[in-house]
Amino acid sequence: MAKLKLASYWAAACGGCDVAILDVHEKILDIAAAADIVFWPIATDFKYSDVEAMPDADIDVTLFHGAIRNSENEHLARLLRAKSKILVAFGSCAHIGGIPGLANLFSREDILKRVYLETPSTVNPEKITPDPRTAVPEGEITIPVFHDAVRPLNQVVEVDYYVPGCPPTPAQIWNVVQAIVSGQLPEKGSVVGASEKTQCDECTRKKQEKKISGFKRIATVQPDPDTCFLEQGFLCMGPVTRGGCDTRCQLSGVGCRGCYGPPPGVLDQGAKALSAITSVIESKEEADVQRIVDQIPDVLRSFNRFAIPASLITRKVL
Amino acid sequence: MKRISIDPITRLEGHGKIEIFLDDDGRVANCYFQVPELRGFEKFVEGMPIEEVPRVVSRICGV
Ligand code: SF4
Ligand code: SF4
Numbered sequence: 001m002a003k004l005k006l007a008s009y010w011a012a013a014c015g016g017c018d019v020a021i022l023d024v025h026e027k028i029l030d031i032a033a034a035a036d037i038v039f040w041p042i043a044t045d046f047k048y049s050d051v052e053a054m055p056d057a058d059i060d061v062t063l064f065h066g067a068i069r070n071s072e073n074e075h076l077a078r079l080l081r082a083k084s085k086i087l088v089a090f091g092s093c094a095h096i097g098g099i100p101g102l103a104n105l106f107s108r109e110d111i112l113k114r115v116y117l118e119t120p121s122t123v124n125p126e127k128i129t130p131d132p133r134t135a136v137p138e139g140e141i142t143i144p145v146f147h148d149a150v151r152p153l154n155q156v157v158e159v160d161y162y163v164p165g166c167p168p169t170p171a172q173i174w175n176v177v178q179a180i181v182s183g184q185l186p187e188k189g190s191v192v193g194a195s196e197k198t199q200c201d202e203c204t205r206k207k208q209e210k211k212i213s214g215f216k217r218i219a220t221v222q223p224d225p226d227t228c229f230l231e232q233g234f235l236c237m238g239p240v241t242r243g244g245c246d247t248r249c250q251l252s253g254v255g256c257r258g259c260y261g262p263p264p265g266v267l268d269q270g271a272k273a274l275s276a277i278t279s280v281i282e283s284k285e286e287a288d289v290q291r292i293v294d295q296i297p298d299v300l301r302s303f304n305r306f307a308i309p310a311s312l313i314t315r316k317v318l
Numbered sequence: 319m320k321r322i323s324i325d326p327i328t329r330l331e332g333h334g335k336i337e338i339f340l341d342d343d344g345r346v347a348n349c350y351f352q353v354p355e356l357r358g359f360e361k362f363v364e365g366m367p368i369e370e371v372p373r374v375v376s377r378i379c380g381v
Contacts, residue, residue, distance in 0.1 A: 012357055015331040016380020041328045048325055072354055099377040102362040111358035119360050138319055138339035143354045219369035297367040
């Protein structure tokens with residue numbers, strides 16, 4: 001059998017997804033035995049021009065990490081879509097927008113102003129901000145256009161499969177690789193490398209009935225190491241997050257923040273969190289509920305840590 | 319003027335490109351290193367509870 005052609009690319013990403021692939025350790029040799037890597041910027045020296053020169057649908061599978069933040073990300077998404085038989089949105093950023101998607105709560109102008117003019121470590125007396133085109137004595141040089149908002153991969157091109165996680169666990173990556181190599185991928189459009197249950201279903205912390213009489217912060221109170229975070233009043237996105245990561249955060253002593261995205265059947269993870277978590281507040285008195293909800297610091301970014309660009313509203317609109 | 323583009327720079331974390339301009343004798347006349355990416359952590363962590371920041375800024379670089 002001919003070897004598979006495999007590509008891995010990062011758009012607006014942190015590189016953690018690529019490192020998670022390398023974290024399969026010596027199994028990377030099995031991957032190399034089954035597949036030729038034809039494009040992988042973190043590990044190989046192929047250029048964009050090499051990808052452009054490939055015939056359409058030449059790559060069997062592209063693992064695409066990172067969100068679509070600028071025109072280069074969008075160009076590579078379209079290019080790799082055309083060159084790949086199977087395009088996988090790999091990791092939270094490509095799947096639902098991820099951490100870069102938090103930028104959708106601010107305008108493009110506010111971000112550029114903060115980064116290039118206002119931060120305490122910035123020295124920029126000429127107040128230079130990035131320009132897509134810059135004339136230099138030798139000609140013109142260009143950088144990508146910074147878009148108004150961040151988009152997950154499927155808002156730009158058709159996506160065949162989704163692998164959730166920030167980053168996906170190496171064990172799940174290995175499961176996905178095996179499914180690819182053996183040709184046993186499920187129906188197109190499926191989430192792979194995760195479970196069909198919620199974090200709570202897979203969590204080993206002691207659970208009773210969830211009744212919250214107040215919220216606490218781990219910055220000021222030490223949680224009990226064995227009991228459900230939410231029952232103790234610490235925020236946990238477990239009820240509204242897909243399982244499959246072996247509850248890594250909860251085992252490390254912090255509540256889930258939702259990187260595996262919404263569980264099956266949930267459209268908007270943040271909205272679901274708002275209804276699920278507020279519905280277990282003990283009091284039914286409106287003023288009391290308000291007082292308790294006010295104890296959650298930063299509701300918007302806590303309930304929508306990874307999924308703003310994939311939510312129903314997708315970005316700040318006012 | 320001849321131009322050589324190295325795009326992308328590989329085997330490092332993040333995005334970068336280099337534009338090299340050569341003069342008529344084939345010598346390097348000038349060279350530009352460019353970072354074609356920005357996500358804006360400086361803005362979107364503002365006002366976040368301090369205990370949440372480590373789990374957000376760890377996504378600046380995962381390498
Ligand atoms: S999903 Fe997480 S680990 Fe992967 S690129 Fe995005 S921030 Fe990094
Ligand atoms: S709310 Fe969090 S800590 Fe509690 S059971 Fe669900 S995942 Fe576990």
